[in-house]
Amino acid sequence: MDISQLGEFGLIDKLTEDLKPANKTTVYGVGDDAAVLEYGNRCTLVTTDMLMEGVHFDLTYVPLKHLGYKSAIVNISDIYAMNGKPEQMTLSIALSKRFSVEDMQEFYDGVRLACSRHGVDLVGGDTTSSLTGLAISITCIGSANKEDIVYRNGAHNTDLICVSGNLGAAYMGLQLLEREKSVYYSTEHSDNEPFSPDFAGKEYLLERQLKPEARGDVLEELRKAGIRPTSMMDISDGLSSELLHICKQSGCGCAIYEERIPVDYQTAVMAEEFNMNVFTCALNGGEDYELLFTVPLTDFEKVSQIKDVKVIGHITNADQGHVLITKDGQQFDLKAQGWQSNLDK
């Protein structure tokens, strides 16, 4: 059977079905942002990601230091998405002959910067060679008190659906980089007239794509406000796709309001320039690494006061489906269009 018939999540489901834990330290395995292991009172959280050159990143426009930073952030973000504290990281890289020691130093500088910003220790890894391109695999380990861990499966009817920051910016940053790359390859340029990409006024979009942040600060705000999310995950594949994961695992439906989805001004301008619907970008664009979470309805006042968090809708019963409500009151089914373009290559 061709793998594209099943898709990434279908393949994972098939390969991991019937996994039964053999160790009492295994509290939760496949199916959330991170696995949960228990030693004594404090739980260990483990998450891992693999990044392949040409699939997940394009070294034509991604500096190695940014790549290192982002690779680390992607994993750190998964620990935060469990309401955990990221503490350790292992980093494996496979590289082809075209990379120098200085290249790898630059990559590591990015990883180490992300680690030091989030208080993470780099504790191991593997360095090896590849026949073509660069492959990166990162595992991040965190900890949390067992009662504080937030899974994807805890959302309940009437819970409020919240997101941090704004969405779609990383996706627009990618479109911008791809456009300038194609301009670069389609025009002639010489040493006298070096190519200068047109990024003026769009620095924020580039930063969101090349140097995203993991939102540990939002967890801190929630803790201060005395709010414990009922479910949470980070947005790596796009809001629609992630929200459907939460609904599937929590056995519920959802209703979100298009006009409430937070979008940055530059994202909107860029979408117009590309003749795209900005909300489609915000719903399906990936790599924002913002937090998507649900809180009890009774926390409405408290959560509304957190500056960088927005309530975008609410959880419903499963039979009410997964609904997007537009400004003019029309209802559409949410689709997990997600950020599959790269994965399907």
Place this chain on the structure above:
Amino acid sequence: MDISQLGEFGLIDKLTEDLKPANKTTVYGVGDDAAVLEYGNRCTLVTTDMLMEGVHFDLTYVPLKHLGYKSAIVNISDIYAMNGKPEQMTLSIALSKRFSVEDMQEFYDGVRLACSRHGVDLVGGDTTSSLTGLAISITCIGSANKEDIVYRNGAHNTDLICVSGNLGAAYMGLQLLEREKSVYYSTEHSDNEPFSPDFAGKEYLLERQLKPEARGDVLEELRKAGIRPTSMMDISDGLSSELLHICKQSGCGCAIYEERIPVDYQTAVMAEEFNMNVFTCALNGGEDYELLFTVPLTDFEKVSQIKDVKVIGHITNADQGHVLITKDGQQFDLKAQGWQSNLDK
């Protein structure tokens, strides 16, 4: 600077210098078979490996189920090498279009067989695509009481140097597979006369290469005998290379006796067929995944009674160097020739 100037270990040293732990849960980071994290009384051990098609494995002759099994064993072995109990595993794979769902199922079957044999839970991972070939990254997590963990840096003058099983067989298995592969490509064969590789009487060597075992059973024997190794690691790169790691990290020298190095009969026969020195194979051939460890001299009686363990020499003061003593009493410097052939490609 070209990476080959530094070599794998030089590169790792350079990239990981000055790493200072920020979390009190980080007991030991880079530099041993696994990192050590502490939560409560019991420590968590973490190790990771990356395997790239064309570098670490050749799908011409490695069945996917065996590849899955071996990929898991390589990591499980690192946890045993810390005297720990392997408990969880994350598995990331990046695959190109030529792989089907059935292929991946086969690979997973191998991983799951290894996990179930060693009581390990598969708790997470990442499945993604690659432009060319198959890339595998596995992280294994184990646990141990803090006082039971055995590092590479605990060997002392007069300690006995021991190895489990026998050495060089996996390397000879690889030579055999490579020979039959080149015969296959250099001769004509049709559907009427299918190619049949000449493996008769050499099944053991193939098994050692394609389906190695992790020696948790040896740890069990040591525990029963009341022996706690002073230092330990698993032999993945070759005996010489690994023993030099122990000496470097323990700040000591070593003397081993060529005639005491355990070699299987088939390994010796095959070496003769290839016109190779069997002890060179045993010293430098990698992938046996046997345990190399040191025990106090006072444990000589006890360790000699363990069936599958052999004393091959002893630890000396650093100023006495790293010495191999041949049958006729000649002394040679041990060199970390290791199993670099594949890594340097």
